[in-house]
Amino acid sequence: MTSRAAAADRTAGPRPRRTLQLLADRDFGGLFWGKLVSIVGIWAFSVATAIAVFDATGSTLAVGVVAGAQFVPQLVLAPASGSWADRGDPRRQIVLGRILCLAGTGALAAWVHLAAPTGWTLAGGVLVGSLTVGLGFAVGGPAMQSVVPRLVTRDELPRAMGLNTAPMTVARVTGPVVGAALVAAVGPAAGIGVAALGQLVFLVLLGVVRIPAAAPRDRDTDYSIRAAWQHVRADKGLLLLLLVVTGVTFGAEPSITLAPALAADMGGGPALVGALTATFGGGAAAGLLVLSWFGRPERTVTMVAVGLGALTGGMALAAALGWVAAALTGFAIAGAGFTIGLTSLSTAVLLRVPEHLRGRVMAFWMICFVGFRPVASALVGTVSDAASARWAIAATVVVTAVATAAVVRYRALVRR
Structure with missing residues (x-):
């Protein structure tokens, strides 16, 4: 089925799909479950790095700096990323964002495990990793938000947006527990590494999601x-x-x-x-x-x-x-x-x-x-x-x- 045919099928549906039907849908459900696993991993990453940096430096300020580093790229680059989402390929953009998150978390987990850094050296490495994760969210975030209306009908949109928020809500509760437990049981590298695993799972699930094509671009439209x-x-x-x-x-x-x-x-x-x-x-x-x-x-x-x-x-x-x-x-x-x-x-x-x-x-x-x-x-x-x-x-x-x-x-x- 082509992307346009899939979009037509959604529009022609006689009644809006219920929650379980949306979650089981190949396209919307694939995006939903991928986001859930990914964001749980990122919350685990945030807690694991906070514990590791505080243990290494004893500085609350250092913890705040590395935590805030995730938001800096989003604040600076989000508008440009949004423009790219409107004029480019959102799937490619989402994939690139996840790859950046995977690189930031995976490389940091490997470095912490193999090199066992301490003190401010560890804090500096975590800062670089957090900035890379933030860059990934800045690149892929607007595209991920903008494609949701393409996967559902207008009548399904309120329910779909509620489900679109659910991964953030669930991850906010479970992610810190996962991260803290892994740090306590295995060490900080495990708490960071689970975030990399989450990004990898998201990339696999995204491979089966069909994102309908946008309306043809008007050459006279200012993007x-x-x-x-x-x-x-x-x-x-x-x-x-x-x-x-x-x-x-x-x-x-x-x-x-x-x-x-x-x-x-x-x-x-x-x-x-x-x-x-x-x-x-x-x-x-x-x-x-x-x-x-x-x-x-x-x-x-x-x-x-x-x-x-x-x-x-x-x-x-x-x-x-x-x-x-x-x-x-x-x-x-x-x-x-x-x-x-x-x-x-x-x-x-x-x-x-x-x-x-x-x-x-x-x-x-x-x-x-x-x-x-x-x-x-x-x-x-x-x-x-x-x-x-x-x-x-x-x-x-x-x-x-x-x-x-x-x-x-x-x-x-x-x-x-």
Whole structure:
């Protein structure tokens, strides 16, 4: 079957496929399972390298630098990568991105195992490996996001985008456990090496995925980054949606950056930190179920508002009450809101953007979501050090509350 015939079959389907049907689909399912294995490996890599660098240097700053190195290439190169996705071959781009991730993780694992570096030498090698992994995500990320609408029908898109978020949610919970366990049982090289294995599995699965061809390119169409930015600026609704993505980034940051400080404020230790993080992840998984039941194209903006409202309310509960039960409940509600809000935002953006702009606009989406994470973590960390973790969470609540109000306003304008 040709790629265009496969696309026609999807369009002609009498009813949207359910979740299990999408997961079993050769094309969408292949991409989904490949992403899941790959991202679990990357989270394991992040934890394994953090443990190794801290043990080698005793420096929290060094850990922060090597962790942040993954985001630098995405912040700098994502727009150019998005332009490439719109004018080139997305499969080739995704493959190249995975090869870069495989090279960064595999070479680092082999070096750590064979050379057994110590001290700042180890930290320097991890920095290079993290930059290479970040480069891989910067190259392949926009293409991977932009091809999802080609694999499903319009009516299936909300459910597909929910599933597209699932690997990140699952990996956030399981990846750190895998990485820490391997470091403890075998050593850091094993924790890093499992990430390389994940990239290799993804490349194998990607080999069976059929990505339908895009519409023929119009020679008069401008495929530059500047043209995409002009489109975003002219479409105030699209610009607002991208800004709201930044709000979601701030709203979710306490689940990572502030969990240790919040646990300490409540008299807890590492077990409570793990409980807070796992509860947020469990809520995020529950949010995927909500989207599978209620996600429809016509409800997308409403679900954005619902998700942001839950993210705001959950974190407000955790900030307002200094009880462990309240914090766990708040993190669970916020986790569900995070998944509902972020997934629905992604769907709203894709539904609003013409096909020839999807790669570049999703690159802007990546900058708003991933690129602003270092900024968000630095700001909430500063507030936490100056005041307390609960005040820092309250600051993120203000940001998400403003974002929620903006979405409600946007929804009212769309209905007119």
